[in-house]
Amino acid sequence: MGNIFWNWTKFSVLACLIVGSMQVNVLAQGNPSDEVVKEVRVAAEKFERSAALPSWVDPVSTIPESTNNAPAVLRLTDTQYLAADRESLFIHRVWLVNQASVLESLGQLAIEFQSGYQQVKLHRLGVWRNGKYVDQLMPAKIRFLQREDRLDDGIYTGMVTASILMEDIRVGDSVEFAYSVDGANPVLGGKFVSVASWDQGIPTELRRVTLNHTVGRPITWRFVSDKNRTTVEPVSSVVGPLRRLQWQERAMPALNFEPQVPIYFQVDRRIQFSEFGSWSDVSNWASALFVRSSQLPPEIDTLVKELKAEADTAKRIVAALTWVQKEVRYFSVSLDESSHRPYQPAQTMARRYGDCKDKSFLLIEILRELGIQADPVLVSTREQKGFAKGLPSPYVFDHAIVRVVHNNRSYFLDPTRQGQVGRLDALGQPYEGFDVLIAAKDSNALTTIQTPNIAELTRDELGEKYAVPKFGEAGTLEVRHTWSGVGAEVRRQYFARVAKSDLEKIVAVTQELSSIAVTEKAEQPHKTCKTILEVARNAMQGSEIQKNAQILVRLSVALQVTLSPGRGEAECQAEL
Numbered sequence: 001m002g003n004i005f006w007n008w009t010k011f012s013v014l015a016c017l018i019v020g021s022m023q024v025n026v027l028a029q030g031n032p033s034d035e036v037v038k039e040v041r042v043a044a045e046k047f048e049r050s051a052a053l054p055s056w057v058d059p060v061s062t063i064p065e066s067t068n069n070a071p072a073v074l075r076l077t078d079t080q081y082l083a084a085d086r087e088s089l090f091i092h093r094v095w096l097v098n099q100a101s102v103l104e105s106l107g108q109l110a111i112e113f114q115s116g117y118q119q120v121k122l123h124r125l126g127v128w129r130n131g132k133y134v135d136q137l138m139p140a141k142i143r144f145l146q147r148e149d150r151l152d153d154g155i156y157t158g159m160v161t162a163s164i165l166m167e168d169i170r171v172g173d174s175v176e177f178a179y180s181v182d183g184a185n186p187v188l189g190g191k192f193v194s195v196a197s198w199d200q201g202i203p204t205e206l207r208r209v210t211l212n213h214t215v216g217r218p219i220t221w222r223f224v225s226d227k228n229r230t231t232v233e234p235v236s237s238v239v240g241p242l243r244r245l246q247w248q249e250r251a252m253p254a255l256n257f258e259p260q261v262p263i264y265f266q267v268d269r270r271i272q273f274s275e276f277g278s279w280s281d282v283s284n285w286a287s288a289l290f291v292r293s294s295q296l297p298p299e300i301d302t303l304v305k306e307l308k309a310e311a312d313t314a315k316r317i318v319a320a321l322t323w324v325q326k327e328v329r330y331f332s333v334s335l336d337e338s339s340h341r342p343y344q345p346a347q348t349m350a351r352r353y354g355d356c357k358d359k360s361f362l363l364i365e366i367l368r369e370l371g372i373q374a375d376p377v378l379v380s381t382r383e384q385k386g387f388a389k390g391l392p393s394p395y396v397f398d399h400a401i402v403r404v405v406h407n408n409r410s411y412f413l414d415p416t417r418q419g420q421v422g423r424l425d426a427l428g429q430p431y432e433g434f435d436v437l438i439a440a441k442d443s444n445a446l447t448t449i450q451t452p453n454i455a456e457l458t459r460d461e462l463g464e465k466y467a468v469p470k471f472g473e474a475g476t477l478e479v480r481h482t483w484s485g486v487g488a489e490v491r492r493q494y495f496a497r498v499a500k501s502d503l504e505k506i507v508a509v510t511q512e513l514s515s516i517a518v519t520e521k522a523e524q525p526h527k528t529c530k531t532i533l534e535v536a537r538n539a540m541q542g543s544e545i546q547k548n549a550q551i552l553v554r555l556s557v558a559l560q561v562t563l564s565p566g567r568g569e570a571e572c573q574a575e576l
Helices: 100-106 279-289 298-308 313-327 345-351 356-369 485-497 500-520 525-539 549-563 569-575
Strands: 008-011 022-025 047-049 072-083 087-097 108-113 119-129 132-135 141-146 160-165 174-182 193-197 204-214 220-224 235-239 242-252 270-274 373-379 399-406 409-413 435-438 460-467 476-483
Touching: 047 141, 072 100, 072 193, 087 100, 108 119, 108 174, 119 160, 279 373, 279 435, 298 313, 298 345, 298 356, 313 356, 313 399, 313 409, 345 356, 356 373, 356 399, 476 485
Parallel strands: 047 119, 072 204
Antiparallel strands: 008 022, 022 108, 072 087, 087 174, 108 160, 119 132, 119 174, 141 160, 193 270, 204 242, 220 270, 235 242, 373 399, 373 435, 399 409, 460 476
16 A cells, blocks of 8 residues: 555655645554665654644534445544744544455654754544544554655655554554644745545545635635546635634545556646746745845856857857756755755855756856846756646746747757757757746746757657568668657767676667567567576676666566557566
8 A cells, every 4th residue: 555545745855856735644554665764863842742733723513434345434524724933734534444455554754854953743643443432542553764765866855764563453443643744935925735535445434624714815626637627616714813714524435546547647636826926926935035135156257258259149059058967976965944945056066066956056047147138947857848737836846947049039948958969959958848937027928939940859760671682691780769859869968888798788688689589579579588587688798788677677678568559568578
């Protein structure tokens, strides 16, 4: 059982292409993963066990019963928000365990939080059995872990996980827990932004979401989904200084998540909340984060003088981009406000590393010193496009790049990429068709990246010439493959890391594997996969490629599926 069962509040991080959202949530965990974790100490005020229920919370009077015989059922999933002089999130869940297969998943809970600005309070933890409640709040074992499982991707978040181990959970039990998380990322300047999942991955007897906010605060809400457009209307009331909006729905079936839908197609329903009134507000907020407060270091001054010696502005732009791509390595330290606020260029230069927003900020300042218009651009690599249907929010975005204006044309450049060389208008564009937000004073709407010469940048030409002097004699096969744009850049990086002798082997083995797959494809898919893999291993013997079993397996499956579409894919993957 995975995260699909749990409601979360998204805290997206501009850690660039990889970290899309940080979650303050409860994860249903099975066996410990292979990731490396370390136990950390947390200040006493950052985690409170057996805390009283917050006064602003509207508790559920009766937990609904369930006769649903699914392996697990959510009898209750209650999410409540407070947006007043402080911000808080309250979570209350009650799980019914119908089958032993889900016991492992429900026996260990994890609450993730940022210890820099958040505090966790555990209000309730126990088991309902035969109509009686068994309290486990005090006996439960709690450890605080730091899981930096994306260090290999160059990302450090500082997130802390309160790992809670429950005891004696049986089939027929209902597991109940309730906790709250106080505090919000100060980078938002006190504005409230959040999103609550509505549809759940398992049957749910009662789903309830409540927003409590100070009367008069301009917080808007919206149900969003590309599949189910049914909206649940809230009940509105005023409780003291707070306006309370409450949504609820009963007897909800499990949501079936359809495979192979576009990444931007949202199957489930969610409720968005935002205090940002327009995309212009989000643009202004982001623009204020990219303000230089210190002088550029001497090394940048020297670089700018060198670049000014180039008369062609387009070449200056490419040279500046290439310098940042090559001279500043990618590494993200997304602690507290730095989840969205870039480090100053001087600090990035001193460290000689940075993430997408740091490298973009540095490139922007270099270009501006050259008299070239450059602005930050916010990108969503998760949703890519179509999020204009939702509310304006900084949490939509998870990546930052640069918009450069040259000869009345906008170019969108990514300083975290590698392998980009050549003319400005010939650089690959991986974000073609994406909806983005330019962080500039005149930006009041989303912009779709549209490259005039995109056909040139996506060209992929393959030519094969087979010559046989005489029938019955050996022939020669000449293959010429030409990639452009992103395709060329990806292969340029790959070829730079692979020895020439290995490249020659790859070409040779690909031809041999194709021949084998064609010969044996239809009748014996298992044999084909095994044969292809064995040939690949033998051909790449002694090379770095041969040591990477994953690459060999992917190559074998790809060839099998390509040459035998519709047959053998699942079998091949399972076999290998």
